[in-house]
Amino acid sequence: MSQNSTDQFFKNNVLGHPAGLFVLFFTEMWERFSYYGMRALLVLFLTSSFAKGGWEWSVEDALALYGTYTMSVYFTPVVGGFLADKYLGYRWAVVLGALAMTLGHASMAVETPMFLYIGIGCLIIGNGLFKPNMTSIISNAYANHPEKKDGAYSLYYMGVNAGAFLGIMLCGYIGEKISWSWGFGLAGIFMLLGMLQFYFTQNIFGEIGLKPTAESKKLAQEKAAQESTPANVIRDRIIAVVIFSIFTVFFWAAFEQAGGSMTIFAEKFTQRELFGNAASTFKIVDAVLTIIPLIIITYVLIKLFKQTFKKYAIGNIILSLSFIIIWGIVLWKVGREFSATGTEVPATWFGILNSLFIVCFAPVFSKWWESKYNLSGPMKFGLGLTLLGLGFGFLAYGSIDIVSGEEVVRVSMFWLIAAYLFHTLGELCISPVGLSYVSKLVPATWIGIMFGVYYLFIGMGNKLAGSMGGMIEEITEKYSLSTFFLIFTIVPITAGVIMVVLSPVMKKLMHGVR
Template sequence: MNTSSNDFFKDQVLGHPAGLFVLFFTEMWERFSYYGMRAILVIFLISTFDKGGWEWTTERAMGLYGTYTMGVYLTPVLGGLLADKLLGYRWAVIIGAFIMTLGHAAMALETELFLYIGLGCLIIGNGLFKPNMTSMISHLYKDHPEKKDGAYSIFYMGVNAGAFLGIMLCGYIGEKVSWSLGFGLAGIFMFFGMLQFYFTQNIFGQVGLSPTNKSLIKTDEVDHTPSNIIRDRMIVVFIFSIFTVFFWAAFEQAGGSMTIFAEKYTQRILEGNAGFSFKIIDAVLTILPLGIITYVLAKLFSKTFAKYSLGNIILSLSFIIIWGIVIWKVNREFTATETEVPATWFGILNSLFIIIFAPMFSKLWESKYNLPGAIKFGLGLILLGLGFGFLAFGAQSIVSGEDFVRVSMVWLVLAYLFHTLGELCLSPVGLSYVSKLVPAKWIGVMFGIYYLFIAMGNKLAGSMGGMIEKIANEYSLSTFFLIFTIVPIGMGILISALNPIIKKLMHGVR
């Protein structure tokens, strides 16, 4: 089947090609599996034997967490090359998804050997899957560049919808029912995502089917700027990359030390009106997003079911299962005599705040109030540091080893809010500036290098997060979070001060 670009844009769903939503749901289930597993990994490893955990030290658990998150940012470089030279984007996505499914299945067995095998599979599978999903969009929209921003916005919503549902459901089942089921649930939906993509892939025509070395860049788009200007712009990319390391080293505490803080030191048992109010809020936060996504699914069915019935049936089955789990969860919580907020629940706040605030930031960056790149980076780091400042303040009354001292959930909510605002200032901006500053023919390589710096930040996050008990014992838990307050704020001020130099080196790029 050979579908032209115009054919791809023929069937519309909510103003976008139906094929985009095939990618949307595939990515959604992959992010469901990734964030669902990540939410419970560290807390499972450090939990006591009587709670089904392995009683690892925090340092060992965070070290493994850092190595894993570093790996998932390193392998996409190789995955992209394999797709370009050998597999094609589609087969890279399918094989990657299958390997990740095997990884989740291995982790569900709960033995140390299969834990390492599982994480290895997830790292390799992610490397094949992640870069080639976004490459599919680039190729599908190459003749419609004016529609790319909207396409990536829709795709990004799929990312956050998957992260939101994965953390909420895998976290809940892992903590309150069974760790194995939590890990297994992540794998089940990764498998569904792979199947629905495989059986609906003809909607993309020939795009992504065969490997290609052809560049998407037209000859008139190649940068013919003199080399010394090119050099200056590359220096700016290097500067941004260094500051990115500091950002992610702190931000990725979300999967480690912040979850530990939630589990050990946050008051999560609610009584009376507070408990009932949380049950209502939790039910709404669970059902409403799923209802909206189901509506999108119904729209997709109306356009694609006749041609791609098997892929649609598989996708509908996944939603029937997810609705069953959601109804069971909500009913279980409303009939429970005690309201205990899962420690992993706070992880959903990042995705929730992104969905709420991303449109506002997008409009801000397109308005006359748009800020220079260095100032955006600085603001992102400062907001991140302020988020940890709330945790440092809230942890003042906590004495290491005395788990009976628990503080309000408000501190974690505020921390996640400021961290998300910081992420919106820095993360998408960094990627945007790499694409603007680097000559067109070098973009692929420089994105790989940029992700290398992010990988370094993730590894540092694990190493530094593993020091939480040591610092808390020698000084205090508040001191631990104060380090993550002072360093990002200091780096934010520094890069903001460098703005005049950076602006000069950018040679007119805005």
Template sequence: MNQDNQNDFFKKSVLGHPAGLFVLFFTEMWERFSYYGMRALLVLFLTTSIADGGWAWNVENAMALYGTYTMVVYFTPIIGGYLADRFLGYRRAVVIGALIMTLGHASMAIETPTFLYIGIVCLMIGNGFFKPNMTSIISNAYAKHPEKKDGAYSLFYMGVNAGAFLGIMLCGYIGEKVSWSLGFGLAGIFMFFGMLQFYFTQNIFGNIGLPPTAETKKAIKDKEAEENDAPHIIRDRIIAVVIFSVFSVFFWASFEQAGGSMTIFAEKFTQRELFGNAAWTFKIVDALLTIMPLLVISYVLVKLFSKTVKEYALGNSILALSFIIIWGIVIWKINRDFSATEAEVPASWFGILNSLFIICFAPFFSKWWESKYNISGPMKFGLGLTLLGLGFGFLAYGSMGISTDSVVRVSMVWLIAAYLFHTLGELCISPVSLSYISKLIPASWIGIMFGVYYLFLGMGNKLAGSMGGLIETISQEYSLSTFFLIFTIIPIGLGVIMLLLTPVMKKLMHGVN
């Protein structure tokens, strides 16, 4: 990619970053809406009784399917990244992936075992084309502005979690309270909107992300030859990426309990039925938690419109329509809740806290990473793992004295505190990982190396499903508190190890900050 393409990309600015970054922001937002909306429902749907519309699977089997699905959706990006690098280009791969995922969500809405598995396979394949190539577009766009990458990825990550917030909130609510099929189907509708918005606005990227030509392939070969002049530096930096990735496995194995054991904890052991003043207080808080982030995202949308609506009217119109529908669903939801005299907090509701906290804290972390108080990548990893472990410490303490057959239900405060610390830890690791990979890896390998990174994330997700499925076994043999204590000790221990490895990691990174 030449300098002119990057200059064109940076011509129109929104909130201090190129307008094109926010096109990616909203595309990723709708993809994450669909992913997390479906994820919020999957285990609950599978384990809910047949009388209540579910399939009455046991927890271990449901978590095994959940773990396999979340593992493979992170394995397929290595293939999608390779195909985009060599043949398709990043933009075409994103559109293909989004279309396949739309079909997957539509299939799951039919609610039969055959279509469930067809849908899951489509989501696995589609994610492989979509996931690594969105981040590759950012990497290429900011190639000449490495100092802004951490901030750009943090803002992009805000879009990721805005989608997760809305997906869990709305798909989870509709799935649990209205219809499982409608919950799954809603996820597919907004995946389709995201694809159309990206397709009709993609020219904003100039030549970034187009299929490689003979000229660009030659440039890649020349670049590879140039990079081979310093193979020891490439080797060391790849080693650093692998070390970061290995630690990420354990981070995600713990963090992804949110979609499994923490959801089960919310459903079975957390006081969710509220009456009187408590019910009204929750309804007001829930309404504010829904409206305020949506107002923030709508503000970003308006800022993007002001820069791009004349040139990309169709793409902007599709994006506007999607937000009109979202606002309509939100108003319907709030009205429905306030019409009831009591309140039962959906078990999936707690999943929105991670996304809410991301939306609140991502701008702060973005500014931190761009300030003179920025800390090194290894220190960010160590801090993130430690914060994650502390979050599980709240659950370990809050669940003391509770067994699997206990009728005791604990305060929601423990889950809220856990999600807060998990989110702070995530902000130190997930968006920063994407930024550091893009800095440490040669440009010609970027797509496939993002795929390799997601391969490690897939291992973490499968491990999350396997470990989460042991919640009943460990709780019966020891205690529920012991189960969460395991997830407290391991991340904190690994966080300390990473902090101790900081000097070695800095040496391997050869000046990348």
């Protein structure tokens, strides 16, 4: 990749960053819309009664499948990163991955066991091609601007969570209130639109992410030789990446309870039926929470149009169509809710809180990481794990009165809201920062595969999340639901303290990388 290519990428700015970053922002937004929209529905669909259109699986079996799926979507990026590095190039890997995921969502909409497994298989393969290579494009684009990487990844992560917010909100609502098939199908529609938008706008990246040629491989080898980084520095930095990766296992094993045990807690133990003034207040709050973030994202879209519409009209028209559809669905949803006398808050609704808080706080954290008060990577990880544990502390306290075998006690929504707030603050200290540090610590020629390795550790955390979440009924019966959530309070906080203690060692291993 040439110096001129990255200079061209930085030519047209939107909100202080290259316009191309926001092409990736919206592509990733629609992919996350599809992923989190489906994730919000999967466990509820599998465990719901036949009368509600579900399959009446046990919680343990449903969470086992959930854990296997979420693990696998992080394992396959190892292969996807390798294929992109050596053969496909990052751009074609993204396009092919998005197409496979579109087929996966379409299959799940059929609602038969065979098509469920076919759909999940396509999603796993597609995600493996898509996920590591989106972040690899950013890494290559910012190769000559390392000081802006943390901020770029935080803004990119805002796009991730904008998609998750909309996906959980709309797919979850339609799946629970209208039809599971329509909820799963909606995820596929926006995955397709996201792929088309990226395909028709990809030239904005110049030479970044193109299929590798013999000449480009030779240039990369020569560049690596010229950099001549001593082997023992490379070794130490790889060790640092591995340590960061190990601690992400603890983080995601707890954090991913959001799609499993926390959703079950919302459905079975949280007071969600509202009437009178409470219902009216919720409808107003829900409408505001839906519309204001969408206005903000639409504002970003308009800023991107001003920079790119003339040159990339087709891609921008497709992106416009996506937003027209989204606005139509949102206004239909709001109108439908206001016409009802009361309301039952969907169990999936609480999942939007994480994404909403990300959209609100990501710019703040991005500025923090670029300021003189920036923390070191290990300190960010320690803080993130501690905040995550404190979030589960709210759930442990809120569920004290819930006793297995007795009449179901439904508790205030406050406890879930507080938990999601602290989980989000913890996530902002770990997830985008982890991606940034992988890109800065490993040699350029290893970027794709090392992102894959990092995601492999996240996959381990996701599988562990499913396995541990599946024990919710067993632990609740033997001890209490509060004990179950207390485990997820103590373990992350302990891991966070250990990471803070290791901070001096980590700084030495990182050899000046900040």
